[in-house]
Amino acid sequence: MTSNPISSRIHGPILLVSAVFLVVVMPWLNSCGLIADFTLNLWGKYLCYGIMAVAIDLLWGFTGLLCLGQALFFSLGGYMMGMHLMLMIGKLGQYKSDLPDFMVFLGHTTLPGFWQAFHSFPFALAMVFLVPGLLALVFGYLAFRSRIKGVYFSILTQALTYGAALLFFRNDLLMGGNNGFTDFRTLLGSDLRIASTQRILYICTALLLVAVVAGCKWLTNSRFGLIQRAIRDSENRVLFSGYATANFKLFIFVTSAMIAATAGALYVPQVGIINPSEMTPEKSLEAVVWVALGGRGSLYGPVLGAVSVNALKSWASRAYPDLWLIILGGSFVLVVMFMPNGIIGIPAQFAAWAARRRNRDATTAAAPANRVTDP
Amino acid sequence: MFPFSARRVALCASLLLRFALSVVTCGTLAAGINPPVRETIAAAVTAGTPDEQREIILTLKSNPTPEAISWLNKWKEGAIFLNQDDAGSATALLLTGAPDADDSYATIKLSDGKPMLAADGSPVRINPKTVDFADTDSGLRRAMKEVADLAALADPDPEKRIRAIQDSAIGQNPDKLPALEALKRLEKNPKAQRALDESMAIIQLTSSEPAQRIEACNTLGSLRSLAARDIIKAMVSDSDAETDKETRSAANHALTEIETHIAAINAVGTAFRGLSLGSVLLVVAIGLAITFGLMGIINMAHGELIAVGAYTTYIIQNVFASGLKLSPFGVSIAIPGLNLQSGANLYFAVALPASFLAAALVGLLLERTVIRFLYRRPLESLLATWGISLVLQQLFRLIFGANNVQVNSPLWLSGNWTINDVVFGWNRVFVIVFAVAIIAVTWLVINKTPLGLLIRAVMQNRNMAACMGIRTERVNMLTFAFGCGLAGLAGAFLSQIGNVGPSLGQNYIVDAFMTVVVGGVGNILGTVISALGIGVADQTLQQYLGNPVTGKILVLGAIILFLQWRPAGLFVTRSRSLD
Amino acid sequence: MSAKPFLLAAEGLNKSFDGYQAINDLNFYLDEGELRTVIGPNGAGKTTFLDLITGRTAPDRGTLMWDDGKHDLLKLSEYQIYRLGIGRKFQTPTVYNDHSVTENLVLSLAGSRGIWHSLFGKVTPLQRERIAEILDIIKLTGHAQRKAGTLAHGQKQWLEIGMLLAQEARLLLVDEPAAGMTDEETHRTGELLLSLAGKHTIVVIEHDMTFVRQIARNGKVTVLHQGHVLCEGAVDQVQNDERVIEVYLGRKSKAA
Known part of the structure; x- marks a missing residue:
């Protein structure tokens, strides 16, 4: 993958400005009434998706692992937060019971044991990390130990997600079945339905996004990043350089799962609902589209992709509901075929094209630096 | 009045x-x-x-x-x-x-x-x-029914007669015994005789004579009577209902015999259902075994090619009947019908090749426009074909509507055979026969035709084949089209046993990929064995857990564990090349 | 097992691929500090032998002991074997194409291979010096920041040898180092290998007999044929062995 052509001199300031804009300016404009509450809330959702996209990119763009289970980790994080939010509804629900409405509806009279501890916010927050992290750890350990990689890894993660979605659709899992969790009221004592709470959630999301991007930037620039990309390009060679690649992959897989889970945990109180349709393989693939469209192997591309595709979706699914899927699918095919490095990579692609033209004009036969396949 | x-x-x-x-x-x-x-x-x-x-x-x-x-x-x-x-x-x-x-x-x-x-x-x-x-x-009506029941007992059609005999045991009315006894003397059909014995014994369970009850229990036990199971169970479980000790032990014995028989029936039934589910998986996955297994292309639109086959069947059915009106993109298209009387049973013979061709054609188009640029980039081909699958699904919705369409299966699919109390539904038998046929065709094409020889050569070593003058481009194209055509056949097949809708393919794609992965990429025999294995495992788990979803999840888990043991699937194609 | 301490001892190794016997009852002993050259016609099992040592493939039968029997290599995975100090240069140059030349060397530097170290460990001044030294040896100083994928074939070979040097391995397994090099480069490669002998134990697999004669001046030559050791000895002795002439040199001279 070619590195970003924009020189780092302009790069830094642009990023700083966008970070400040997202974290400070947008909420400020909202509090002044210049940005509608609805719009800010929508952007909060986009940025959650952006965080998930970075998590996917960390795996796919930098390590070569195309995981189709990221929506699962995202939703699991969301579900963990959702459990806490459900309990915070208290007697305000339809059935005026301490139990979440769906449990009353299913005829339960006591709260199941595994729900009890979710009354505590710190516990719920810990679970946001632990549950997806543990799942990723176990699955990743099994997968990487038996050296499942490439498309096999994708297919297996897809099957994992599919199986989990089937499980969550069931009522007897006591996680809300089909309808999932909704009708949240308060988080840490603040009413979720008022603008100021939502603004704070938005700011948290934007801050998290900046932190995640910065963290990943540091990670990918360390020697770890070198190894990561080496694994992507030639895993066997890395193994023969003495690195236990399985451990490295496991580390990055679990990290990525936890990042996605945090995004999910912030997504749920802002969107107000979580249900099993969020954790299907299709949702994972959709998120992969954002990364591919924005540009994988760069950390800003995925965010750009997530925000732009979702903004486009918000508009097109209202303006052209029948054609939206065709637009999405079609643009995906085009991006994969003609823009391997996404939007972020367009300048580089253009530069390379211009260089080829120049070279052809000068009739110097300089071989372009194509990616060379594994040994 | x-x-x-x-x-x-x-x-x-x-x-x-x-x-x-x-x-x-x-x-x-x-x-x-x-x-x-x-x-x-x-x-x-x-x-x-x-x-x-x-x-x-x-x-x-x-x-x-x-x-x-x-x-x-x-x-x-x-x-x-x-x-x-x-x-x-x-x-x-x-x-x-x-x-x-x-x-x-x-x-x-x-x-x-x-x-x-x-x-x-x-x-x-x-x-x-x-x-x-x-x-x-x-x-009066009761009297009429008595006559009618008797008439049914004498019905010339053995099946109706047997059903009447079985019904006569309901209520355990001793008044019916003489008539049954009289019939027994005349009855020649062994199945009817067995039914008579069974019904008489069931009625006799109410006899006041313990000796007769014991004899009835013994008869029912040796007949492995399913109908008597609940009655005997009630006798055994309620000590007031049956006070005689010897009778109770005879009843217990009979119950054990019957329940052993039921366990055996269930085992055979489960194996049969597993085999038919495995056959469905096999038919769905066999196309993938070619495109993914042999060619290494991850075609996420494989499910939609199945749907292409299913919709083709739907169109052909309507052409044989009264025609079809479609209105994609607001343009209304009327396809005239042939109004054939015999169409209901004949159309499938035409739909099979038509759905193969339709899906193969779509596959050919896909290969030429997208996939051939992605042969060396499997992950990219996964993503691009997923995009295509989205587009195709939406096209189905726009052309055929978002709801399922009605495909009538021929009448002969609705019957069944009952052998020794195990029901073999004809639709399931059809599934298995179809799978065998499709495997045979695939095997013949791969192993016995010139095209198959080329396919094998190119798949083993693309560069070498190219050096030897094989037009690998063409072979790739044809192989892919062949795999897609098989998906189309699977669609025609699925239209006979399930619903046809825009997301038909989505329901099968994960299972299909798992089947090929477990079987070992590049090995059609592996796919066959893995499909049957997964099918039987799934049905067995369903039988024991009484719950289809948990069974499915367990199968997925088992597959992941299985791949720990054999990471490259059941049958590994060993090679010396790195990666 | 013999009383004499071997660095590497392979006994009774067998490996077949789909019925093809690549390694057939192979016995091979290597002393510390040796420069051993392994020759043999195509399909003699040379590369497969290296695969067995480095853990890429597992043998069907046989033993493979390291450092006087202290470690059973067959029980270890690739990276564990590497960490014992066994480095390998592949037949086709395998470097990290998307990384710069320096980065390639950084990844190969001796030291911890753990995740923690990779996250927080810095390249020390000492290591930087070492990299500069290696770059000088492999004549790539001027290309330090270039992507390895853009190097010429011979340069990639050198880079891979440089990666072996950075590793400071006890045993260097070098698979056809001279392939794709000019005569001058080949000669320089030979000199480099000779200079390393003594400090490291080296096994070189080679086809080019001129090169073999250059590097095997003082060391032993092992001839492999059909997965089996045909004969072993000084280069002149081997070259005059009739069996060798028949299976290998004869064919080779015909080809030449």
Whole structure:
């Protein structure tokens, strides 16, 4: 993958400005009434998706692992937060019971044991990390130990997600079945339905996004990043350089799962609902589209992709509901075929094209630096 | 309702008639000829009291012919009318022909089938509204049912007869024993004989003699009677119901025998269902085994190619019938129909090749426009084909609507065979036969045709094949189209056993990929074995867990663990090249 | 097992691929500090032998002991074997194409291979010096920041040898180092290998007999044939062995 052509001199300031804009300016404009509450809330959702996209990119763009289970980790994080939010509804629900409405509806009279501890916010927050992290750890350990990689890894993660979605659709899992969790009221004592709470959630999301991007930037620039990309390009060679690649992959897989889970945990109180349709393989693939469209192997591309595709979706699914899927699918095919490095990579692609033209004009036969396949 | 007064008046006449009838009956019996059934019925209809009516009906039990049953049914339906003449005697009538201006019909006497004549000799026409129809009460209907049950026991069709015999045990009425015993002496059909033994034994379980009950238990045990299971279970579980110790032990023994038999039936049934589910998986995955297994292309649109096949079948079905109207993108297209009468059973023969070709064509288009640029980038081909799958799904919705469309399966798919209490549904048998056929075709194409030779050469070593002058581009194209065509066949097949809708393919794609991965990429035999294995495992788990979803999840988990043991699938194609 | 301490001892190794016997009852002993050259016709099992040592493939039968029997290599995975100090240069140059030349060397530097170290460990001045030194040896100083994928074939070979040097391995397994090099480069490669002998134990697999004669001046030559050791000895002795002439040199001279 070619590195970003924009020189780092302009790069830094642009990023700083966008970070400040997202974290400070947008909420400020909202509090002044210049940005509608609805719009800010929508952007909060986009940025959650952006965080998930970075998590996917960390795996796919930098390590070569195309995981189709990221929506699962995202939703699991969301579900963990959702459990806490459900309990915070208290007697305000339809059935005026301490139990979440769906449990009353299913005829339960006591709260199941595994729900009890979710009354505590710190516990719920810990679970946001632990549950997806543990799942990723176990699955990743099994997968990487038996050296499942490439498309096999994708297919297996897809099957994992599919199986989990089937499980969550069931009522007897006591996680809300089909309808999932909704009708949240308060988080840490603040009413979720008022603008100021939502603004704070938005700011948290934007801050998290900046932190995640910065963290990943540091990670990918360390020697770890070198190894990561080496694994992507030639895993066997890395193994023969003495690195236990399985451990490295496991580390990055679990990290990525936890990042996605945090995004999910912030997504749920802002969107107000979580249900099993969020954790299907299709949702994972959709998120992969954002990364591919924005540009994988760069950390800003995925965010750009997530925000732009979702903004486009918000508009097109209202303006052209029948054609939206065709637009999405079609643009995906085009991006994969003609823009391997996404939007972020367009300048580089253009530069390379211009260089080829120049070279052809000068009739110097300089071989372009194509990616060379594994040994 | 009968007007009461009319009854009273008719009493005298009917008594006379009955007397006469019984004389006739005696006479004809001696001559070996039965009295005309319709006369008996007519007598019953016009008899004075319900008790008398019942008695006359019950005489039919000695000779419960189908004719008698049909008359009794007419009576129950209210199709027999009563005409009172001036003298107050009633005649049972049937109305026939078309109504005239007064809504009156021509009449026929039930007793002899001749038109009823008025005093002047002219035929009488009657408006049904002006006369009473012969009514029935619950006692009469019970008597009629007794006759009908007996008739069914004598039905010439063995299957109906057996069902009637089995039904006769319901209620465990000892009054039915003599009739069953009589039948037993005449019955030749072994299955019917078995049913008779079973029913008689079930009835005998209520016998007051412990010895008879024990014998009944033994019989039922050795017959492995499924019908007796709950009855015996009740005997055993409730100590008040059965007090005799020996009988209880005999019942217990019988129950064990029956339950062992049930376990065996379930095992065979599960294996059979597993085999048929495995065959579905196999048919769905065999195309993938070619495109993914042999060529290494991750075609996420494989499911939609299946849907292409299914929709092609849908179109062909409608072309054979009355045509089809579609309105994609607001353009309305009418496909004319051939209105073939025999179309319902024939269309499938045409739909099979058509769906193969349609899917192969779409596959060819895909290969030429997208996939050929991504041969060396499997992850990218996964993503691009997923995009295509989204587009195709939406196109299906726009063309055929978001709801499922109706594809009628031929009648012959709805029957079943029952062998030793195990039901083998024809649709499941069809599934298995179809899978065998499709595997045979694939095997022949790959191993016995020149194209197959080229396919194998190119898949083993693309560069080498190219060096030897094989046009690998063409072979790739044809191989991919062939794999897609197989997906189309799977679609035609799935349309016969399930719903056809835009997301048809999505329901199968994960399973299909898992099947190929477990089987080992590049090995069709592996795919066959893994499909059957997954199918049987899934059905077995379902049987034990009583829950399809948990079973499915466990199978997915098992597959992940299985890949720990054999990361490259069941059958590994070993090679010396790195990666 | 013999009383004499071997660095590497392979006994009774067998490996077949789909019925093809690549390694057939192979016995091979290597002393510390040796420079051993392994020759043999195509399909003699040379590369497969290296695969067995480095853990890429598992043998069907046989033993493979390291450092006087202290470690059973067959029980270890690739990276564990590497960490014992066994480095390998592949037949086709395998470097990290998307990384710069320096980065390639950084990844190969001796030291911890753990995740923690990779996250927080810095390249020390000492290591930087070492990299500069290696770059000088492999004549790539001027290309330090270039992507390895853009190097010429011979340069990639050198880079891979440089990666072996950075590793400071006890045993260097070098698979056809001279392939794709000019005569001058080949000669320099030979000199480099000779200079390393003594400090490291080296096994070189080679086809080019001129090169073999250059590097096997003082060391032993092992001839493999059909997965089996045909003969072993000084280069002249081997070259005059009739069996060798028949299976290998004869064919080779015909080809030449």
